[in-house]
Amino acid sequence: MLVGDNFTFTATPKDQNGAPVVATVIWSSSNITVGTVDSSGKFIALNPGTAMVNASNGSVSGSADVKVSKVPIAPVLTTITVSPPTATLSIGNTSVFTATALDQNGDPMKGINITWTSSDMAVGNVSPDDAMTGADGKATTTFTAIAAGTSMVNATNGSVVGSADIVVKEKIELINLIKNPSFESGRKNWIFYTNGTGRFDIISPGFEGNNASEVTITRRGSNMQLYQKGLTLKPNTHYRLSFAAKSSSGHDVRVVLLKHGSPYTNYGLRQGFNLTMDWQTFTTEFDTKNFNRKVDDGRLMFYLAPYAKAGDKYYFDSVKLDEIQ
Structure with missing residues (x-):
């Protein structure tokens, strides 16, 4: 049974030969926190747990076990996390970001449409800008750095938003200090x-x-x-x-x-x-x-x-x- 449900139990008194007899039955619940039962045998589920519904007449009794479960609550999108939470890129470089959609219990949610945006399109853009979460609750996009500056990659569904901070720097040409690094000039310098x-x-x-x-x-x-x-x-x-x-x-x-x-x-x-x-x-x-x-x-x-x-x-x-x- 679920919390809030009710069920009417029926007691059938019998004599020593197993034949039905007319007798007054007194109903009771072994755990009135879980549920109560009235004089007609109607049990009302109040809280999750277990109880026994008892029907008695004098020293003779019968019982039934009852398990009450909480009413299932539909998962509700509560949080979107974005990883990595920060990134530093050079102009022309890319970075993949992953959004994870979580419900009120912290469990991943499948089938959540994530809208990806860049807070400053002049600094960088995202592709794709729409993605659906899989069974693991994850969806990805790729940020491409266009110009030096700062931006945020935002993952949004309705009023729920997750973000990552990005710094884009001017592209620096790295100078290899090693001469003849790939031995194309034979053994020279080595x-x-x-x-x-x-x-x-x-x-x-x-x-x-x-x-x-x-x-x-x-x-x-x-x-x-x-x-x-x-x-x-x-x-x-x-x-x-x-x-x-x-x-x-x-x-x-x-x-x-x-x-x-x-x-x-x-x-x-x-x-x-x-x-x-x-x-x-x-x-x-x-x-x-x-x-x-x-x-x-x-x-x-x-x-x-x-x-x-x-x-x-x-x-x-x-x-x-x-x-x-």
Whole structure:
């Protein structure tokens, strides 16, 4: 039964032989908070819960179990959340935003029409501008940055609105500090050093272009590295390093940015990367440290010890080191 429903129970008194007899029955409810019963056997459901409806005459009684449930309430759209809640883009870049429609219980709602808008169409626009939520309550749109400024991406249905804040910046052309980053000029600007034995070759094709580097370890040493020196770096500045790499055995590599020369001061990057036997791209960001004025003695080093073994081959390509503003 649902709260507010009623039901009239019928009691049938019988004698010792099972034959119906006329007898006065007294009705009662074991839990009058859940529901009450009157003298005619009519039970009125008041609150969710369970109760027993009893019909008695003297020491003889019969009962029925009653379960009362709350009246189902239709889901009502209460909240729209938008993620990511903030974004910073450069002119010409895009970002996907997701609206999630939630009912009064915080459950996702399917079939909600979301109207997408940009608060400043001069800064950026959205597409599509209409989308229906799926079974997960989600609908998406793509914001395209047009001009520098701020805007809001709004997801609306009726009076319910969710928003995300966007900052669009002028597009900055990143300058790669690495020379010959894809080994298209062969081994130029790159140096291989080992106190074991090995060689540094150029192979084709590369990960993206025509060439890539190949480092072969013939006899393992305690110092094995492929590096580029003479990098100009700013102090306390945010940089992004990306590269493609693999190794014939899946052995790893450590990448270090340091001073090219004694005392070999670390300039902010010392990180291991988990290589496999297939090409992968890796990206990391870091802040330079341990110097307080511009330097031009930076060394970016792919350090193979202690990972590499005799017979291993390492491959590197598309090395980029950019200042992030």
